[in-house]
Amino acid sequence: MTRPRHGLGSRQQQAVKVHVGDTNTRHRLATQFILENMEVHEAVEKLTSFGFARAGCFRSTHEANEAADAILEECRLEHGLLPLSIIGDFVIPPLEGKETRDFQTLHFDFGLPLNPKIAQDVARYTALYVPAEFSGVRAATRLVPLMPLLSQRPWPTPAELVKRFTSYGRTHGAWNDDEGYVEGSFARIVEAAAADSSPILPSVKIDPGFHCGMEFDSLSAELAFFKDHGLRIDEIEIDVPLAPGELLLFDNYAVAHGRRGTRRPGELRQRIYGHSLQPAEQRKLRDDVLRKFQRPIASSVASAPSAR
Ligand SMILES: O=C(O)CCC(=O)C(=O)O
Ligand SMILES: [Fe+2]
Numbered sequence: 001m002t003r004p005r006h007g008l009g010s011r012q013q014q015a016v017k018v019h020v021g022d023t024n025t026r027h028r029l030a031t032q033f034i035l036e037n038m039e040v041h042e043a044v045e046k047l048t049s050f051g052f053a054r055a056g057c058f059r060s061t062h063e064a065n066e067a068a069d070a071i072l073e074e075c076r077l078e079h080g081l082l083p084l085s086i087i088g089d090f091v092i093p094p095l096e097g098k099e100t101r102d103f104q105t106l107h108f109d110f111g112l113p114l115n116p117k118i119a120q121d122v123a124r125y126t127a128l129y130v131p132a133e134f135s136g137v138r139a140a141t142r143l144v145p146l147m148p149l150l151s152q153r154p155w156p157t158p159a160e161l162v163k164r165f166t167s168y169g170r171t172h173g174a175w176n177d178d179e180g181y182v183e184g185s186f187a188r189i190v191e192a193a194a195a196d197s198s199p200i201l202p203s204v205k206i207d208p209g210f211h212c213g214m215e216f217d218s219l220s221a222e223l224a225f226f227k228d229h230g231l232r233i234d235e236i237e238i239d240v241p242l243a244p245g246e247l248l249l250f251d252n253y254a255v256a257h258g259r260r261g262t263r264r265p266g267e268l269r270q271r272i273y274g275h276s277l278q279p280a281e282q283r284k285l286r287d288d289v290l291r292k293f294q295r296p297i298a299s300s301v302a303s304a305p306s307a308r
Helices: 008-018 023-036 038-050 061-079 146-150 158-173 186-194 219-228 279-293
Strands: 052-055 085-092 103-116 120-129 140-145 180-185 238-240 247-251 255-260 268-277
Touching: 038 052, 038 061, 038 247, 052 061, 052 238, 061 120, 061 247, 061 268, 085 103, 085 120, 103 120, 103 140, 103 158, 103 186, 103 219, 103 268, 103 279, 120 279, 140 146, 146 255, 146 279, 158 180, 158 186, 158 279, 180 186, 186 219, 247 255, 268 279
Parallel strands: none
Antiparallel strands: 052 247, 085 268, 103 180, 103 255, 120 247, 120 268, 140 238, 140 255
């Protein structure tokens, strides 16, 4: 689902028309335009209302990084968050790696601290960029805004949810109980929260060699799992097929995210913006996310229909 390209893209083209020059100069000016004008503000508004924003076109990773830095700094200030640093910077798949499988399960980068016990990095925002020179992209990033999805079924109180997460972590989900329980897989979080039958996802306690993210063999198996837990992902999921030169920013705890389709080596640049938090601050973050299990749909989020 995508809307026609407008917003950042069309404004940028206007700027290019005004500043005639060689291609590099035009693109530099376009980037400058984006950073210096209302584009940052617009992207911040979209991130706040919908949990994601799309921007482009950027000629280089450097330009995209500059835009992401500017937008996310503004967003952090608006939300009163602690200073952000780049806690992850990846090429997906790595240049020397293999192409990915044809989907990626829904997850939270760096995980959601469900039962935190030690200080660790949490990811507040993720920036994804497809290099301008990369052609033939066939994959789309999947975004699932949590509030409208979670409102599809009832949940227990936040206190009961925390009890369920702690117990699931002990028996099933946590690798090392001394370090607490941080979960990246959205399916596991739902399985733990619902607790309406015995867990069916592989236990990392029984199989410590289990690879995170390999809970499902196919996208349809993942969707069927959520349906069995009363969640109709298809009704909420927004797919963003980033084109070369485009940047996608999302709030890591407002949307669960994943991928449809295969990516080839070097296709995606991923930067993760976050900070190290003590356990008490992680609990506060967790409790903010848990409120999304309780709240009625906010009309702005519920009506976010498309990717721009
Ligand atoms: O490939 C994508 O669109 C998403 C990648 C991602 O979220 C990840 O690797 O953590
Ligand atoms: Fe991710």
